[in-house]
Amino acid sequence: MRIGVGLPTTTPGADRELLLEWARRADAGFSTVAVLDRVVYDGYEPFVALAAAAAATRSVRLASMVAAGPLRPGALLTKQVASLAALAPGRLTIGLGLGARTDDYEAVGVDLRGRGDRLTDQLAFLRGGWRESRIGPTVETPQLLVGGMSGGAFVRMARYADGYAHGGGPARAFGSAAALARAAWRDLGRPGEPALWGQGYFALGGGDAGAAYLRDYYAFTGPFAEKVVAASLTSPRAIRDFVRSYADEGCDELVLFPTSARTPAGGARLKIAIVGGGPAGLYLSILLKQADRRHEIVVLERNPPDATFGFGVVFSDETLGKLRDADYESWLAITDSFARWNAIDIKFGESAFRSRGHAFAAISRQTLLTILQRRAAELSVDLSFEHEAADVDSLADADLVVGADGVNSTVRRLRERDFAPTVAPYPSKFVWFGTDLVFDAFTFVFRETERYPFDAGTSTFIVECNQATWEHAGLEGASEEDTLAFCADLFAEELGDHRLLSNRSVWLTFNEVRTRNWSSGNLVLVGDAAHTAHFTIGSGTKLALEDSIGLAEALVRRDDLTRALAEYELERKPLVERFQEAARESATYFENVVRYRELPPIQFAFNLLTRSGRIGYTNLTLRDPALVQRVDAHFGGRRLAPPPMFAPLQLGQMTLPNRVAAAPAVEDAAGDGSPGAGVGAALEEAAAAGTALVLTPFVAVASDARISRGTPGLYDDRQLDEWRRIVAAVQGVADARIALRLGHAGRRAATLPRSEGSDIPLPEGWPLLSASALPYTTRSVVPKAMDRRDMDVVRDRFAQAARRAVAAGFDALELDCAHGYLLASFLSPLTNTREDEYGGSLERRLRFPLEVLDAVREVWPAERVLSVRLTVADWAPRGLTQLDAIESARAFAARGVDLLVPVAGQTVAGGAPRYRRGYLVPFSDAIRSAVGVPTLTGGYVTTNDEVNTIIAAGRGDLCVLDPSPAAAA
Ligand SMILES: Cc1cc2nc3c(=O)[nH]c(=O)nc-3n(C[C@H](O)[C@H](O)[C@H](O)COP(=O)(O)OP(=O)(O)OC[C@H]3O[C@@H](n4cnc5c(N)ncnc54)[C@H](O)[C@@H]3O)c2cc1C
Structure with missing residues (x-):
């Protein structure tokens, strides 16, 4: 990976001497000097600055990263690019994007609408039309990069450019964008690989060095500015780690942009009001108190302490490890109360499978809450039950207000504009019951009513069906009693003599919540208030608790509250989004499960177990080699057979x-x-x-x-x-x-x-x-x-x-x-x-x-x-x-x-x-x-594991294996 450095063209106080000296020094060791683009700001025009740098340097590459193409008339843009390419032959990279600032568009009098099409047109001209025009100097088109995160941006990049310019952020975010860039590149049949450029901000000096400038520069993005500040690198070690992590993600060129202002650090002890005494709120109060007993923390919970709405909570080993490290006392109490098992039962038609090796641990929600309440009280958290928080004004004297108030969060609603949530209902219907039957495995039962299947799972008894089934079965408008009777009858075989217990069990729709921003001023969201993931991957409580760990750690790490909140979001959001993606896959599976009723039973089971994409063939081989051997045997036609990709x-x-x-x-x-x-x-x-x-x-x-x-x-x-x-x-x-x-x-x-x-x-x-x-x-x-x-x-x-x-x-x-x-x-x-x-x-x-x-x-x-x-x-x-x-x-x-x-x-x-x-x-x-009919599939599939999973699950019959980027290098 090559390393470039930004010219300080938008950093306050950078004069001619500094710019030229900066460029000269970059010439001695860096691969590139790059510029940002901003019209309404106290800084230099990017192409003019690059021209100055071209004159002061001999070998360093010059790059715009990125310039907002549509702000300029296409012909003028081409003229500038051509001129620069002639002034710095063979060492120009032009990164173009849309530019996100309304004020820039207003200032130059260009309509913001249609800017995507204009950029497309400019790129097409730079690539093709230019040669035919008389816009000179006549030079080869320089290296072109395109930035942006939309599907359209990736296509524009793959169609017209040589590579992709990422907008900055953690290496994980770069890695995901790079994968999309490669996928678009292959989809359009481009040979080779796109060049992948990343960027970051730095200011050596520790603490809040450079923060004031970044806050100002990104003020137009609202709360996002704090995320940029949080991600900026302020120590040599942070820069080293950042560079390493980008290299690991396959970045070809990483450009580090300087920031130079410094701000003093803030204070420490906090007055904290947590709205919601669910798992997220209680656990956060414990972790914060444990970190600093001087914090004053109140948890407001509208229900009494023992309000039951009962279903079990499942944790994996990985989550338990995190809970142990975060608070040993509550971990001990939780693990002492666990029911553990390692099997998944799948009952489908006449077939039944038991898959082992999955390591589940479960606890009833009420027991978990009681443990957390006890521990919080021990640490002198003020627990205020039957206290409904109707507004945040009454909490105005708190330094920090945490919305831990679940999927229908009041805190989120009160600042809806800032948090910018989207709430999308899933089409299926579900209802949860209790049962006095103790299952010894996580059990999925698929039943057909008339034509459509049902499924059910966990010690809690959840019944889910798609909308059509629900209507077809006449369940619309069914009372609690009718619903109970219908489900008890449907699952009579599984229940035997046992009862199905209703607890206000009515048919519900699951809402997927996503929030663009997780904090607004001194308000921050955790757990279901910030995001939900469909219950069929059983991760809501895990994510809620891990949010609390992430937020508590960020508050310990950073004195500056705003920065801590941004850092918490930066760290957690990509991880949560991965779960939401997997949850969506899983929900789609159940929604469409009727599709798979013709699959051979072993394939049906494999398909179910790998539905969310979190477990694939290889992982399942480690968990349950016997089941995977049966899959292999099914494909290979003999007891010991190679993996499905070799069938x-x-x-x-x-x-x-x-x-x-x-x-x-x-x-x-x-x-x-x-x-x-x-x-x-x-x-x-x-x-x-x-x-x-x-x-x-x-x-x-x-x-x-x-x-x-x-x-x-x-x-x-x-x-x-x-x-x-x-x-x-x-x-x-x-x-x-x-x-x-x-x-x-x-x-x-x-x-x-x-x-x-x-x-x-x-x-x-x-x-x-x-x-x-x-x-x-x-x-x-x-x-x-x-x-x-x-x-x-x-x-x-x-x-x-x-x-x-x-x-x-x-x-x-x-x-x-x-x-x-x-x-x-x-x-x-x-x-x-x-x-x-x-x-x-x-x-x-x-x-x-x-x-x-x-x-x-x-x-x-x-x-x-x-x-x-x-x-x-x-x-x-x-x-x-x-x-x-x-x-x-x-x-x-x-x-x-x-x-x-x-x-x-x-x-x-x-x-x-x-x-x-x-x-x-x-x-x-x-x-x-x-x-x-058999299908050939693919679409950026680069590992044998993916091929085996696709074939074994019956999602395709033949798979195009793309070379992995490492193999192509
Ligand atoms: C059917 C189903 C099955 C599930 N199964 C699992 C599973 O197996 N494993 C798992 O990990 N997760 C599961 N979940 C998800 C899990 O229940 C949630 O993700 C988890 O409870 C989120 O924790 P939380 O603390 O963020 O929110 P919640 O648990 O919803 O807690 C929010 C709290 O805030 C309180 N509150 C709300 N508004 C106010 C207000 N204005 N003032 C005061 N208090 C307020 C509420 O009373 C509540 O106690 C399941 C969810 C569903 C629907």
Whole structure:
């Protein structure tokens, strides 16, 4: 990793001498000097400052990180970039972003709306249009980076830039953003890896050095400013740790920006009012008192101390370790009261599984609260029961007010604007009961009522079902008694002679709470008041207690209250969000569990256990090797078998030796449609790695169907000969098979090679075709809406190419109906606005792609595999619905397709992709279970563990394994 340093262009008091001296010194050792961009602020214009630095230095790289492109007219921006690139040849990096400041936009008189499109346009021009313009000096485009966190920002980056500029924060946040950047890069078929730049703030001097400047600079962000202050590095050790953690996350270049002001430290002892005497509030009071007995702490709880609303609380070993370290006394009392077990029972249809090795410990909520109340009282916390806090004004004399008042937090509501919460109800219904039956395992029971399943779990008896089941079963408006009777009857077999006990048990909807800011002034939220995670991963109390640990530690570490609160949030929020993500996966699983009723029982069990993504194949192997061996045996067809990724797969009449596919991103080749040596070598290398199926890059059915001039084709006999050689070479490697991805680029044709960006039109391209006359980007050529004759020609081209594919010896043919290319342009309502029989309803939009499939089917031998790559989500408003996706998948499947490849996005250039690890897997899961055809999936899957988990859980049949960034380096 290279280290750069920021020029102090926005730091108060930096004059000409300091700037130039700074740049000169950076030239002696740092990799880069970088500038920030801000119009309405006492600081230097970034490009002017870089020009000065260019004159004062010889070798250091100069970078904007990032400049707000849309503040400048596009041509002027290009002019400035061109000038700088000429003044500092070969050492310029231009980072561009949207800029978040309204006052900057107002000052330059540019409308804030539409700035995303303007930035896209500027990038497209810098990448492509510039060459054709007369805006000079004429130089090579410098290295381009794009910043931002939205899905749109990642696509913009992957389409036009060379890399990604992260906005700062903990290394974990950088790591997550870097993964999204890589996913977007691969999704757009860019070869290699994006350059990944990170940044941080520093001021040597300890304590609050630099804080005043940062507070001022980021004042426009409200409470976020404190997070920036909290994250800034004020000691050599902090800088060293920060640098190390960024290097670990795969950062290529880390730029440290200086801050220089200093502020004195604040006081210590506090008067603290905690609203809510649940686990979070009580535990926080204990930890704070324990840290400093001089704190004056009151806990206000509206209920009496023994108000029961009873369900069990489950903890993992990891949480218990944290509780032990935080307060040994309460840990002892809690662990003394535990019921422990290590099994999960899964009852599904006629099958029953017991999975072991999971180590649960549970305690009743009331016992936990009693222990915490006792310990708090011991430490002289003032516990005020039956005391409802209706406002925060009455707590005005407190230095710190903590909202520990649960999911419907009053504190959060009173400062709603500052905390900015979102409360999203989950669609399912649930009800919890008690039962006098003691379960000896965490038990899931799945029951069908009429058609739909139920599930239940824990010693507390929770029943959950989706909305349709609930309505179907006539439970809407059911009284407490009716609900109890219905559930007791449904689970009579499990309950035996035991009773189901109601405690105001009515059907509820679970609300997922997220809050943008966890503190506002001297108010801070902990536990359910700040966030909730669906109860099916049973982590609410754990997260609440760990929040309290995090907040208490931050208050001990920092004298400055505001800084401590920001630090607490910075540390906890990313961790909590990970749990919320897992909880969402888990909730989605239960919501859709009906999908999995056809799965073989062992696969059903594996799917359930790995539903949230927190446990995968490898982890389960450690917990429960016997169950995993049964999974392996199920796939391998014998008692001792290798992991599922090595299980053979039957596709039509072809047997693949394992479940791993490779789709190497290949540099565009020669320019005449021939695949060239690069493509052949990449495919052979993928085969040599042991993959069962190697997918070619996009291969065009005609010369005008190419994405760029270098896109390989299969439309003449010379190309056929080359492919024949490549196919034979790949097939010569062990058992490898090769699939041809055949397509027509439609309105995304005639662009520059992907190594230079994506969808940047060639200066002199060729006429384009599409379903409708809508250009792909604002700079793309307007395509011709195809008439019947065009359709005949294109259909015949596909058939001809398929004939050549037969002759070349391909094992499989994948028809490309994805990513906004020609056939996909017919499928989406966003790109097909035709009024004839090929537009309108889904059935009509499907007509032409199906015609093409039929033509290909006719020439493609039945014994070879035919597959369709299909966009099933546009990731853009008013695009394909899930129902559309399933219907079109069914239509293709009905024509005897052996394999479906569900993908998402790229239908339109904008849109909001949702990249994450394995982002295509949920689509595969949905299509596979709805349509019953094997699927190929992936979407930034880089480990064997992920492949094994996907295959074993039945979320896909074959998986594209992307090279991990470390392997690519
Ligand atoms: C069905 C279900 C099952 C669950 N199972 C588990 C599980 O197995 N494991 C697990 O860890 N978590 C589980 N949870 C989640 C868990 O209950 C919560 O996440 C946890 O209790 C949060 O703790 P808390 O202290 O933040 O909030 P709470 O426990 O909600 O405590 C908030 C307290 O504040 C009080 N209060 C509210 N407003 C005021 C006011 N204005 N003035 C004074 N007092 C006020 C309330 O009376 C309450 O005592 C489950 C939740 C549900 C719904």
